[in-house]
Amino acid sequence: MATWSNFNLQNSASPLMEQIIFFHDHTLIILIMITILVGYLMINLFFNKYINRFLLEGQMIELIWTIIPTITLIFIALPSLRLLYLLDELNNPLITLKSIGHQWYWSYEYSDFNNVEFDSYMIQYDKSTPNNFRLLDVDNRIILPMNNQIRIMVTAADVIHSWTIPSLGVKIDANPGRLNQTNLFINRPGIFFGQCSEICGANHSFMPIMIESISIKNFINWINNYS
DSSP states (O other): OOOTTOOSOOOOOSHHHHHHHHHHHHHHHHHHHHHHHHHHHHHHHHHOOOOOTTOOOOHHHHHHHHHHHHHHHHHHHHHHHHHHHHHHOOOSOSEEEEEEEETTEEEEEETTSTTOEEEEOBOOOOTTOTTOOTTTOBSSOEEEESSSEEEEEEEESSSOEEEEEGGGTEEEEEOBTOOEEEEEEOOSOEEEEEEEOSOOSTTGGGOOEEEEEEOHHHHHHHHHHHO
8 A cells, every 4th residue: 555755656466567567667767868868958058059050951860850759659659558458458257346336435246156245335544443544444345366367347326436456557437337347466465455536526535445365265265154
């Protein structure tokens, strides 16, 4: 989860989020190189007088400053397209989780199992409980198995919401009357937090998402006890 004075992205808990962080760093290096080059040229202009009464054209420099930005954009576009296809790829999911956004809470349905559905409300922050996270804790957590492909189906019952888990690299809009799909692969156990990142109304910031990642054995026991 995000902490104070943290200027970096959250630690990834899925292969997709790792790829997103790699692409972010890759693009940032290119932007820094461009900024340094343009800054150097601008500073140079203050200390040099480039005057040439016979200079009418410069085809070579025009060719260079057309080709170099094109190559730079290709270096950004190719990893970006690869990442977009990876985010959309979904092969043989083990579990399907349906998430329904309401004003202002989430409902969840495990479509592969009978009678496994619940509402998830934010719980009131209590200073006497040290393990209680303000504005992030819920009464019913999402329980998911780690190291398995999971399909997330997202929709809304009233207005547009957005189901977002930063550390898992998931952000998908929940639109009324539409069913959106994304995939999830959690590679370590733990508790992961998210929030609705769409301005969906007055209590928009009070509908957190809380995922608990456990082993497949414990997940099967949870399903059996729930049913």
